[in-house]
Amino acid sequence: MRTDTADLERPASAPAFQQLGLGRKIKNHTATVLFGLAFLVAVVPLLWVLFTLVQRGLAPMLNADWWNHSFYGLLPNDSGGGIYHALVGTLEQTFVCALIAVPLGVTVGIFLIEYGRNSKLARTTTFMVDILSGLPSIVAGLFIYALWITTFGFDRSGFAVSLSLVLLMLPVVVRVTETMLTIVPDELREASYALGVPKWKTIVKVVLPTSFSGIITGIILGLARVMGETAPLLILVGYSRAINYNLFDGPMASLSLTVYTARKTSTEAGEYRMWGAALTLVLLIMLINLLATLLSKLFAVKTR
Amino acid sequence: MTESTNSEWRSAPPGEAVTPPGEAGSTLVGGPEEPVSPEPPTPPEQPGGKKKVVRLGDRLFQGVATGSGIFVVSIIAAIGLFLLVRAIPALHANEANFLLSGQWRTGDPENMAFGIVDLAWITVASSLVALIIAMPVAGGIALFLTQYAPKVLARPFAYVVDLLAAVPSVIYGLWGALVLAPVLKPVALWINGTLGWIPIFADGNVPANSGSNVFTAGIVLAVMILPIITGVAREVFERTPSAQIEGALALGATKWEVVRTTVWPFGRSGFVGGAMLGLGRALGETVALTVILSYTFEGPHYSIFDAGATFASRIALGSAEFNNHLTVGAYIAAGLVLFISTFAVNALARWIESGSGKGKK
């Protein structure tokens, strides 16, 4: 319940009402102003960051080469070059990550809501998902390094990055699936059972489609999250200034890694490319957020 | 019905085996429920011997779903286990005291000496600075969004705060190091000059005007954890029973008094839980701090104007020397400490949140 602030603060017009003590009035106003200011304090860095990005990163993006060239062969002082190699890497790595994390996460969500409800295993799983969502990304990277590279003996590669991103995306997918499945009313499940539909089919054909819109939105937001990760990339894949389509072999660029690496080229051209890559990354993330909103509208349950 | 069989029961759809009722010894599988143990039934007639009920789909599906739950649980166990196994050889080769030493010399596997004291200091200091700044701001925002902002604006405003979480940390790092740090310089100098007699504000191991210190890092971290704390706090404040709020209003309380007497006491523990989640995030933040903090070989002066490395940024910086098991093991040992601390902080956060009794349903 929220009552309109105006009602509370309107001065009583007639002396028939008790006046508020001055001290109480001042306290009330001070609190209101402070809380409003707190919100502004959050807006300032957001706008500041975005402004910085646009101010410094827009110019390289307007260069025609930006979207279809790589940094291959550029000397520190060369201008030009493009971000294509990094776009390829980012998209491939996150796509493969989603390919693994989404089915796994949705299945875990189904287990928690449809099969596990309140069982001991379900409670343990929920707890572990909570822990996983607080897992530092560098630790996820180290774990994959210890498992995939040290123990299994594979080389550093884009795929190792995908694996570490799976750990970071998984809890997002589980959570959103859980939430969306909880919203589906039991009546729909019962209607389906009463038609003689087995439980698994009820889940696949009735429950999941009903919650599809919400799940897909959450998944895409989760993708946007892992897209900007840098820490695990530093240990799991080498940076390449050339285009590499192969996730399983050789160094591979990605947007965040490009930003991080370009920082070390302390020339004007290097800085130029760094901000360009940073703005590209943020634009991509925004674009994906927008896509999530569109998809959720598109798949929303229709009544007309 | 077209597909009726010799039994009274309809045949199953294609792909699903049928069992006539009352087939002796057959067990009941499938259906959305546990088998019910019925009373000794009146023995029904035995219509021709057919295969027994196996609702394969249900069995498989339940198996896969349960298996995936077990898988998630084992991932966490595997993380702890693998990190431990890889850390132990390096810890054996370590010539310094891992817990008490401040040096980090890992390049030569024959001659390694590394300890976490300095890492721990920088990590904890920057996280605490972040928490001290972010907590009041996040609490204020959450109260503003749930109690003060007009209803139509509350959602878009909340979305704006959430956008803070969508910015990748490498970009916060750039912004912090290249844009914010120069702006903060006079502030840092002023604090250092005026309050320098307090040890925590005294000169650090780099000049106070360098900007690449815990002070800048903490402020950037504060921005990064703001949306996490705000999100949790908003959720708990929103759940304040409206009867309590109305009760306070009916007593003639001002808005501030309503907040102080009902909303805040109700949501306090949830808010603290949210702050712990934010702390967990701050402890593990990597790239932003790698970019902001400058690395120095001088030990810390235990001031917020120190520079150095956190657990996470030390690992990120060391990625270039990941070329033999022992060296990597040293970093993994640091990662293990980080994993254990974030695990503890997160578990504590969830415990506080649910212990408030107003946590998740």
Add this chain to the structure above:
Amino acid sequence: MAKRLDINDLNLYYNKFHAVQDVTLQVHARSVTAFIGPSGCGKSTVLRALNRMHEVIPGSRVEGSVLLDGENVYAPGVDPVQVRRTIGMVFQRANPFPTMSIRDNVVAGLKLAGVKDKKRLEEVTERSLRGANLWEEVKDRLNKPGGGLSGGQQQRLCIARAIAVQPDVLLMDEPCSALDPISTLAIEDLIAELKKDYTIVIVTHNMQQAARVSDQTAFFNLPEVGQPGQLVEIGETGKIFSNPSQKATEGYISGRFG
């Protein structure tokens, strides 16, 4: 098609809570049996036990037997999924599948059971919608979502959905309680027609409705709060309403309590 139900010594539990005690009654084929009684006496619970929907609720338990033309629905080896395909159910609140069109809602049971034959699905759609007296109203918008219909239409859609799988018995739990009088009449007419082909059990709080549509009436009651619900008596509807043999029944029907 239509089949008889014999319920013997049925005891139903939710975890430790004993909800219904010792119910024994017969439901005749091709007739309408009404369950009446005060709120909480276990009518829905008994109804849901008939097609093994009771066990969907975690912790629930069933004792006793329900015989469908002599075959125990609870016998070991009986698949509850198949029981439900044979004994259909209509719920108190209309619950069409929100993601499906009207057509898909009607044939949901068949489609989900793997029937793919387009022509057959087409036939069943029309037959079931006609059977539910809904065909004329929706035949031009079969591809529109089922959620867009009025409450009464949605409830008839749910009936069409239930009869599309051609069950032998149809269970209805207060199918009209959320509907206006006109929609209620439409459903009552429908029940009168359906009973030519189906065995129907209906739970209702509306005495007039029970009197209008049912052939026999079962009165359930709670002896005391906290006690399990019981079947007080069952008999021909005319007799129950004019000349019940139990005091409690007479009291309930004449409105002295409940």
